[in-house]
Amino acid sequence: MGRRGVGSRGETKISSLSPLSPIPCLSHLSPLTFHLLSKTMAYQTWDDRYKRLVPDKIRNQGCAPQIIQHNEVTENAIVLIHGLTDSSYFMKPIGQEFYRNGFNVVIPLLPGHGLKDPEKKMASVNLAEWQNEVNFAVDCAKKLGKRVSIGGLSTGGALSVWKASINPDDITGGLFLFSAALDLGPGWGDAAERLLRFNPLVNLVDAVQDRVQVGLIGNNPYRYARMDTNGAARLSELIKEIEDRYRNKPKYSDINQPVFIAHSESDKAADIAELDVLFKNHPRKDKIQFFRIPKKDNVSHASMILVDNLLSSTGAILERKNPLFGEMMRQAVEFSKKHL
Numbered sequence: 001m002g003r004r005g006v007g008s009r010g011e012t013k014i015s016s017l018s019p020l021s022p023i024p025c026l027s028h029l030s031p032l033t034f035h036l037l038s039k040t041m042a043y044q045t046w047d048d049r050y051k052r053l054v055p056d057k058i059r060n061q062g063c064a065p066q067i068i069q070h071n072e073v074t075e076n077a078i079v080l081i082h083g084l085t086d087s088s089y090f091m092k093p094i095g096q097e098f099y100r101n102g103f104n105v106v107i108p109l110l111p112g113h114g115l116k117d118p119e120k121k122m123a124s125v126n127l128a129e130w131q132n133e134v135n136f137a138v139d140c141a142k143k144l145g146k147r148v149s150i151g152g153l154s155t156g157g158a159l160s161v162w163k164a165s166i167n168p169d170d171i172t173g174g175l176f177l178f179s180a181a182l183d184l185g186p187g188w189g190d191a192a193e194r195l196l197r198f199n200p201l202v203n204l205v206d207a208v209q210d211r212v213q214v215g216l217i218g219n220n221p222y223r224y225a226r227m228d229t230n231g232a233a234r235l236s237e238l239i240k241e242i243e244d245r246y247r248n249k250p251k252y253s254d255i256n257q258p259v260f261i262a263h264s265e266s267d268k269a270a271d272i273a274e275l276d277v278l279f280k281n282h283p284r285k286d287k288i289q290f291f292r293i294p295k296k297d298n299v300s301h302a303s304m305i306l307v308d309n310l311l312s313s314t315g316a317i318l319e320r321k322n323p324l325f326g327e328m329m330r331q332a333v334e335f336s337k338k339h340l
Contacts, residue, residue, distance in 0.1 A: 046140055053109070056116070062222050063087035063114030068095050068105040069144060076173055076340055077104040077145025079137045081156030083181070083302075084231050087114035089222040090153060093307040094178070097329040101336070104144040108137040110155075112231065113224075118216050122228040127237050134159050138170050147340055151176030151260075153305050154270060155235050158182055161278075162242055164257050173340050174258040176332060179267055179304040181235060182242065183274035219312045220319075223302075252278045258287040258339035260332050264304060265295040289335050291328050299324065 050065055058064055065088050078098050080091040088107045095105040110133055112118060112125040134150075141148045150160045150171050157180025164171040218225025246252070259282055263272045275290070282288040293299045303322050310319040322328065 049136065050109070053114075059087070059114050059116050059217075060221055062089040063109070065109040066092065066095070066105075066107045067140070067144070068092075068099045068107070070099070070102070070104055073143070074102055074104050074145050076102060076147050076149060076336070077106065077141040078149040078151065078173065078176070079106045079108070079134070079141050079160075080176075081108065081134060081137070081150070081152030081159050082110065082113065083152070083154030083156050083179075084235055085113070085216075085224040085227060086153065086156075086302075087222050089114075090302075090305050091156070093325070094151075094176075094305055094329065094332075097333060098336075101333045103149075103336075104141070106137050106141045106144065108133050112228075114222075116217070118224065118228075122216065122224075123230050125230065125234065127234045127241070130155075130159060130234065130238075131162070134163050135167075138163065138167075142170070145173075147173040149173030149176060149257075149336070149340065151178065152180070153178045154181045154301065155238070157270075158235065158238050158242065161252070161255070162238060164255055165242070165245060165252075168254075168256060171257055174260060174336060175255065176260045176262075176336075177275070178262045179264065179270050179301050180261070180275060181239070181270040182278065183239060183271040184236070185267060185269045185271045185301075220310070221313070222310070250281045252281045253283060256283060258284075258335070260289050260291070260335045262291040262293075262304060262328050262332070264293040264297070264299040264301070266293070266298050267301045267304075269301040287339055289331065291331050293322075293324055293328075297324065304328075 046065075046067060053064065076098075078095075080095050080098075082088055082090050088109050091107045095107055099105050111129040112122040115121060138148060138150065148171055150163055150173075151157065152160045157177040160175055160177065161180065161182060164175045216224040216226060216228060243251075245254075255278070259278065261275050261279060263270070263275050265272060272292075279288055279290050293304075299322050300320075303320055305325070306319060306321040307325045309317045309321045312318050
């Protein structure tokens with residue numbers, strides 16, 4: 001988790017800025033000095049925030065948060081947020097594609113994720129902690145790019161919609177959604193979603209799982225072995241918080257950023273119908289695109305962002321790659337060039 005020299009092109013950084021930290025006035029500086037100082041501040045604060053993830057806490061370096069950066073403040077920066085039970089690892093292939101096309105890339109790690117001993121933290125994490133992490137990452141990205149986009153997988157996609165909706169002045173670029181969990185899939189059902197919002201039941205299920213020793217750590221080095229009940233409840237809470245914003249207006253009608261959606265018809269975890277609603281209600285039909293993977297291709301929820309098969313330590317395939325990953329990212333990049 002050590003820090004490499006600031007300014008080396010393409011290096012991965014681990015750095016941070018608390019949203020509450022004061023920002024000095026930089027308006028008197030030359031443009032070049034302003035850009036260099038802004039970037040250095042972003043890395044220093046990133047380091048400060050994530051120094052808690054010392055090697056004895058984080059599961060492995062693949063799970064670590066990262067900044068993938070050019071040797072300058074760029075026109076575009078993007079924040080990419082992983083999904084529930086996942087880690088930053090899963091956003092890095094997408095991040096590399098954006099980096100190769102001129103973006104500076106910020107990949108945070110949501111509290112409770114990517115840890116060697118995650119049970120206690122995942123059982124107690126709250127939605128505000130995840131939202132604060134998103135706010136923090138966006139503040140860092142604002143120092144690395146003139147325009148800031150946001151996107152993510154599953155829960156990360158839902159957090160991206162939340163941020164773009166409540167703070168549109170912060171998200172001045174686009175919204176990139178991969179298997180976004182704006183609603184739970186048909187395998188969950190409305191009743192399950194309502195029960196997940198009932199905290200005593202969530203605590204009971206967690207206690208039973210702890211008693212029978214169904215641990216979160218399995219043979220996947222970058223994702224937990226099961227869905228944490230409290231984490232799922234926080235996702236359900238986030239979905240409701242987004243829904244509540246639209247009681248008196250059409251859903252997602254206030255999202256004015258360009259939106260790129262990638263979703264599979266085979267997704268059983270996140271309902272594709274809710275992405276259809278976003279596509280239908282977006283106020284600018286010329287600034288939204290849906291990369292829809294047909295059911296016949298059998299691309300699962302988690303596989304959407306995999307450029308390669310995910311292997312265990314013995315070489316067994318844990319999760320299969322998305323065979324359309326290259327085309328998906330080609331279209332996402334072309335979308336960004338056209339609309340950002």
